[in-house]
Amino acid sequence: MGLRDVLLRIGAGHPAVLLACLPGATETRLAVEAGLRRRGWPVAASPAAASALVVVGAAGAADEEWVEGLWRQIPSPKARSAVAGAYDVEAALDTLVRPAAAPVPGDGGEHSADHDGPGGHADQGGHRDHDGHDDHDGHGGDDGHGGHGGHDDHDDHDGHGGHDGRDGHDDHGGHGDHGEHHGHGGVVAGLPMAGRADDRDGLRLDRLHLPLGPGLADWPAGLVLDVALQGDVVQHAGVRPLPPPAPGGLPYWDEPWLRAARGAHVPRGTAARRRCAAHLDSAARLLAVSGWPDPAARARRLRDAVLGGAPAREWSAELGRLVRRVRRSRVLRGLTAGLGALPAAGARRFGVTGPALAADGDAYDRLLVWLDDAVRCAAEADDDRPLRPYDRDGPRGRLGGPRAPSDALLDALPELLRGAEFASARVIVASLDPDLDEVGAVVRG
Amino acid sequence: MMLAMAAWEPVPVLLGVVIGGLAALHGLGAWLRAGQRPLESGPFSGGLPPEEHAFSRFHVRWYPVTMIFLAFDMEMLFMYPWVRVVRERGTSAVVEMFLFLGILLAAVAYARREGALRWA
Amino acid sequence: MADTAPLWAVVLLPFALVAAAAVVAGLDAVLTAAAExxxxxxxxxxxxxxxxxGLRLLGGQPRRTTAGDPWLGRIGIALVPVAAVLAGAVLPWGFRAVTDPVVGVVWFNAMEALAWAAVWLAGWGPNSALSLIGGYRFLAQGLAYELPHMFAITTAALGAESLRVGEVVAAQRGLWFAVWMPAAFAVFLLSALAMAFWGPFDHPLGRDAAGGAAAEHAGVDRLVLLAGRWLLLVVTAGFSVPLFLGGGHGPWLPAWAWTLLKTAAVLGLLVAGRRLLPTLRMERYLEFAWTVLVPLTLLQALVVAVVVLNR
Structure with a gap:
């Protein structure tokens, strides 16, 4: 008994934390990431790797479902806590390692802990609702006589109807193949098996429909991509429409410019720091997704130093070192060059402004633009003169237009993702790094 | 012959130790979590459920490479005994081996020209 | 030279490897913390x-995914440490290995090749799209690293004209193979990383795919998979010592101390060097492997063959 508790406590003392980041909570996310880093707690990339869940931001009704889904997927013993604001982080993280019995003193319900130790039972995650997919239940019968129409359901679902005839023909033609396929087909545990569709070379191959996000690591908060995968190739990707944003503050990364536009006094240094940190945050994601955690971690540390208000001389040398190191890596260039090419002409067509337009190229070019811009901003970090109200160049593009810069980035995304391998798709998303806080929020100033 | 067999005797012992160790680890884990059953969970792709099961015929775009690989891999098997007889057989052994490898490399060059080594 | 070790050494080997793996993982954690x-x-x-x-995972609840194949996945996971330790059987400590069969080099290679099955099964088992992607990534990786790796191993065996690890070590009494087979040595180190799916070759377990083949495994299963990966790294990197770095040969110090020092140096180099490179994706790396590394290792083998002929 005693020994077991001691061992469990040692293990629980350093939880691996899965972050459920909600849109509109960027500042809180940065605070949580810094808090985890100080404690040396790893950020988990999946529920299986996690022993704790931290919900970052105020969860609306629409978020409830996937956050609960994440919580159910984490094996016990597990703890959870919610952070609504940046001021709240330390207390919320403390609750993750507090013994389960201790009640949490509620200070306005900002954070709560919920422990599920050995003996406790999490809900079983096997059952899901399938609104709009009830017709799949008919699959068993369909499969028996040729699966006509069965696959069309999927096509309709992702807005790709219109080749039903061909679908049916191919299925009838390939009878031997067909039987083999549906030998393990039909509905198992409430889900159908993969259907087939033409790939880009005209081969008929199994195709999976998968929602990516919103809970992936190094992923824009709130983004959900509905992708159709053949193997690990993205055949089709669509951005799932966002729920209307909760009325609240200004998008964190655009805040200085929007406030200046409203007539507030904002020092140029504040705006430069915000832009520098935004680029470092995006670059850190891109580096992390490219599997280079070391400079990614350094970029995040720098980002927090920049935002923390330390004088530029304390961190600009390290920023220079980081930028030189990343620029010098020919391997990184070889791995990211050519991914998500968005020439300036194409970018303008989508209304893209800012770094993605200036880069006039692929994921690697966009990374370089971020890094160079970050270095430029570092030089202005301690400038106390007021920001001009007509300066509307936010970190992701021009503010004040009819649409937010990230709206255009999201529009450009599906076309860039088509035909990309899964890993490349992650790099492409990270290289645009749309900020969903901006989308739909009041950015006109 | 006896000597040759004796060299392999530690291997099953080692295998036994590893499997025993793994079983002990699982036992220790079960004790620590007080016999709690495994968690039944849906697959993870970011928090939302998928529309189909993931088990499928996974499309790989590198299958031409597997063919070249197999050819080389078979060739490799001959190289193991070859290393022991190189000096004995003299120059002819080296010439034959590298001539054969050269032919295989020509296949690699062809595959490269056809774009089989790059798929994204 | 090398002969078979007593029974206690057989029992001790897995524990020694686990201890070494823990030390190397600790070093990696320190370097990661320094960056963070x-x-x-x-x-x-x-x-x-x-x-x-490790303790957290040990006490954690295992996890099964809907309609998955848990036993297939579990077999794959168990194969990782099994492959590592069985390959370690021919790893000499000083001049003595647990066993030193005539075909020790082939045995090592055969055990390592189990990783192919291991990672793919671990990725297939959970019936999850992301872990499936991770499993298949390793197969593509195998196509890229395995041949240069085998040619590098063969080159060392050719230099000693023997497939017995003890004789490969003995042949380096005067000059280490790393000195006159630098290309084979470098390729061996690269492929050791690839085989242990660690470092710049960690794409099969990539964070971008939420952990890839490991994405759905929790509890003891996850512990065995991740610890097994460190074991595999220790064993494959450690095998470069008898193959290329003269095994226990060296002045002043006893043979076991040289083995320890050289192994530590190789592992330290790999763990520190990992920080220099992003993850190598096979759709870009495979071409390099086949058009640069394969001809390079073959050229190296040819040079060694000519030297052997003129002995």
Whole structure:
């Protein structure tokens, strides 16, 4: 008994934390990431790797479902806590390692802990609702006589109807193949098996429909991509429409410019720091997704130093070192060059402004633009003169237009993702790094 | 012959130790979590459920490479005994081996020209 | 030269390898903490992090995914440490290995090749799209690293004209193979990383795919998979010592100390060097492997063959 508790406590003392980041909570996310880093707690990339869940931001009704889904997927013993604001982080993280019995003193319900130790039972995650997919239940019968129409359901679902005839023909033609396929087909545990569709070379191959996000690591908060995968190739990707944003503050990364536009006094240094940190945050994601955690971690540390208000001389040398190191890596260039090419002409067509337009190229070019811009901003970090109200160049593009810069980035995304391998798709998303806080929020100033 | 067999005797012992160790680890884990059953969970792709099961015929775009690989891999098997007889057989052994490898490399060059080594 | 070790050494080997793996993982944790928190963040205190993580996973609940194939996945996971330790059987400690069969080099290679099955099965088992992607990534990786790796191993065996590890070590009494087979040595180190799916070759377990083949495994299963990966790294990197770095040969110190020093140096180099490279994706790396590394290792083998002929 005693020994077991001691061992469990040692293990629980350093939880691996899965972050459920909600849109509109960027500042809180940065605070949580810094808090985890100080404690040396790893950020988990999946529920299986996690022993704790931290919900970052105020969860609306629409978020409830996937956050609960994440919580159910984490094996016990597990703890959870919610952070609504940046001021709240330390207390919320403390609750993750507090013994389960201790009640949490509620200070306005900002954070709560919920422990599920050995003996406790999490809900079983096997059952899901399938609104709009009830017709799949008919699959068993369909499969028996040729699966006509069965696959069309999927096509309709992702807005790709219109080749039903061909679908049916191919299925009838390939009878031997067909039987083999549906030998393990039909509905198992409430889900159908993969259907087939033409790939880009005209081969008929199994195709999976998968929602990516919103809970992936190094992923824009709130983004959900509905992708159709053949193997690990993205055949089709669509951005799932966002729920209307909760009325609240200004998008964190655009805040200085929007406030200046409203007539507030904002020092140029504040705006430069915000832009520098935004680029470092995006670059850190891109580096992390490219599997280079070391400079990614350094970029995040720098980002927090920049935002923390330390004088530029304390961190600009390290920023220079980081930028030189990343620029010098020919391997990184070889791995990211050519991914998500968005020439300036194409970018303008989508209304893209800012770094993605200036880069006039692929994921690697966009990374370089971020890094160079970050270095430029570092030089202005301690400038106390007021920001001009007509300066509307936010970190992701021009503010004040009819649409937010990230709206255009999201529009450009599906076309860039088509035909990309899964890993490349992650790099492409990270290289645009749309900020969903901006989308739909009041950015006109 | 006896000597040759004796060299392999530690291997099953080692295998036994590893499997025993793994079983002990699982036992220790079960004790620590007080016999709690495994968690039944849906697959993870970011928090939302998928529309189909993931088990499928996974499309790989590198299958031409597997063919070249197999050819080389078979060739490799001959190289193991070859290393022991190189000096004995003299120059002819080296010439034959590298001539054969050269032919295989020509296949690699062809595959490269056809774009089989790059798929994204 | 090398002969078979007593029974206690057989039993001891897995534990020694686990201890070495824990030390190497600790070093990696320290370097990671240094990147995350800077020198002021006392990165040395992160050294026991892998042990704490291990304990957390050990006491954690295992996880099964809907309609998955848990036993297939579990077999794959168990294969990782099994492959590592069985390959370690021919790893000499000083001049003595647990066993030193005539075909020791082939045995090592055969055991390592189990990783192909292991990672793919671990990725297939959970019936999850992301872990499936991770499993298949390893197969593509195998196509890229395995041949240069085998040619590098063969080159060392050719230099000794023997497939017995003890004789390969003995042949390096005067000059280490790393000195006159530098290309084979470098390729061996690269492929050791690839085989242990660690470092710049960690794409099969990539964070971008939420952990890839490991994405759905929790509890003991996850512990065995991740610890097995460190074991595999220790064994494959450690095997470069008898193959290329003269095994226990060296002045002044006893043979076991040289083995320890050289192994530590190789592992330290790999763990520190990992920080220099992003993850190598096979759709870009495979072409390099086949058009540069394969001809390079073959050229190296040819040079060695000519030297052997003229002995």
């Amino acid at each position: 928190r800077g020198r002021g963040g006392r990165p040395l205190r992160a050294a026991p992090a892998p042990l704490r993580t």
